[in-house]
Amino acid sequence: MGRLVAVSNRVADPRNHAAGGLAVALSDTLNKTGGLWFGWSGKVVDASRGGTPGEGELHQIQAGNVTLATVDLSREDFESYYLGYSNGVLWPVFHYRVDLADFDSGGNLNAYRRVNQLFARKLAPLLKPDDVIWIHDYHLIPLAAELRAIGCGQRIGFFLHIPLPPRLILATIPQHEWLMRALFAYDLLGFQSHDDVEHFSRYVQGEAGAEPMGEYRFRAFHRTVRAQAFPIGIDVDEFIELGRADEARETYEMMRGQYARRRLLLGIDRLDYSKGLPQRLKAFQTLLAEYPENRSSATLIQIAAPSRESVDAYADLRRDMEGITGAINGEYGELDWMPVRYIHRSTARRRLPGLCRACNVALVTPLRDGMNLVAKEYIAAQDPEDPGVLVLSRFAGAAEQLKEALLVNPYDTRATAQAIQQALHMSLSERQARHQKLLERIRQQDVHWWSGEYLRALMETEGG
Known part of the structure; x- marks a missing residue:
């Protein structure tokens, strides 16, 4: 495979295994391929310091053989994209707590789209044609669609670290059709459990009229995506x-x-x-x-x-x-x-x-x-x-x-x-x-098995 490009909301130094499971899981492949890890810097920039929504500053540093690239967020984007939509809508609904979701603020959804567009604009110039892109978690569901929209044709996978709820719970999210349609921009969707895969299958067939193609594959919106369970482990x-x-x-x-x-x-x-x-x-x-x-x-x-x-x-x-x-x-x-x-x-x-x-x-x-x-x-x-x-x-x-x-x-x-x-x-x-x-x-089925199985499946998946 080519260079691994990992994308997540937060970035960690892969040399520091104490940083958590994702750093442990990705470190070997990132180092072997001279990889890139991209995400939010963790910095929030106020308007008085140039923190314009959707226009974060890009930072790059080397961590051994791995490039860490991060983007700052404006105060407005942090509050609306991160707190408002990611953690105020997606987190409660995906954990079956519709009663705690804040569906009323349309501005939060706009900020969620805006930040994913920002990430796509900042990431795209850093990509190489043979890169393999692995995007992580609910903060970044539409990122592949944004990358495709600006011409990125690389192999792209997604892994959802939290549960995926059943069809009718997902359907409570305003504009849920747009959110789930964005998943078809990926080549491979990874979930934690077989129940999550079943929920995805029922949703896309019932709500989007997706055609099951066998071997965990579904076709809708003129694209085919593979969905499979890859339970994450520990070292x-x-x-x-x-x-x-x-x-x-x-x-x-x-x-x-x-x-x-x-x-x-x-x-x-x-x-x-x-x-x-x-x-x-x-x-x-x-x-x-x-x-x-x-x-x-x-x-x-x-x-x-x-x-x-x-x-x-x-x-x-x-x-x-x-x-x-x-x-x-x-x-x-x-x-x-x-x-x-x-x-x-x-x-x-x-x-x-x-x-x-x-x-x-x-x-x-x-x-x-x-x-x-x-x-x-x-x-x-x-x-x-x-x-x-x-x-x-x-x-x-x-x-x-x-x-x-x-x-x-x-x-x-x-x-x-x-x-x-x-x-x-x-x-x-x-x-x-x-x-x-x-x-x-x-x-x-430890963390190394998890990353190896996922990346092997991604390389075997025929996209499009």
Whole structure:
């Protein structure tokens, strides 16, 4: 293949694996091909400093063999494209929360189009004829269509990191036809799960009259696109190695020492309404009410990193979490035992393996999630001789792969409490057997498998 050009809303230095899963996934191919990574700089420029909507400044730097190219956004574009449309319309609807979407501001949709046009104008002159372009996530759905409109004929793929909802939920988005039609400018569409592919299939056939062509291919609007599931993974060996480092080991020893008399349950999330955090707390509350042997014994450590706190829905969620936590601790807490340790800040990644390993049960119970890599990191961090148990929402994309976890409906607090009770009392032999199968699966389909399979499929796909 030619040079890889990765495009995402935010850009990371691929030499820094701590930057996250996408940097790990793309680094090898970007370096081998002398690649280009393009996206928003993270800078917001006010009008007084030349921040004209749709006219961001381009910056380029070298990161080893990789070129990082970024564009500034004006204040208006940031508020309308990023906050207003990407995160005020697409994020809630794609997570099935139509009630939280702000459909009223047409200016947000105009800004979404304008920024994608800006990205296309800034990216196009940097492209080479044999480049392979891989565009990521919901912020940039129409980018391929904008590139095609100015004459780019390169092979272009798209990967959606969040869920794709069913047809009738998608249809609530004003001008949804334009948004979904833009997907046919791609050669390959990647989704996290087979459910997402099925939702796409039903939408394009029902709303756009697309003709199924076999082998995941659909034809509409005079173009054929391939749609397929590519579940993203983690770098298992990197995370295990991170767990051997000093800070992870110190965290493990500290947790085991401080909570020597407790069985620990762990939740690690962004504070987002898609994560099912109030439902998780209520399930833990039900556990304490209906299985009193867990009182003064089980402690839930819930880390909820701040997220979009200026948005009303997120501020309301924070108040709910603090209220439910206070109610549980007030009703069941003792002088020497606090049932819930609620931490409203981020935890350093280098400490996460130790934290995961110290906890007997992980609660990964989103109401809806594209994948959820915390579930896979928890599995990788465990001691195979004495592993913990993963309680996983059936509505996370990871549930398609991780069948040996205890799968739950997070809306059913009593059933979730029963699953937590089962996890806390599971025999060693069953824990070992489940963990062995889970670890094998996340090794087989790790982040390198994900990027390799996607790019191989993109190169094999006949576009147009």
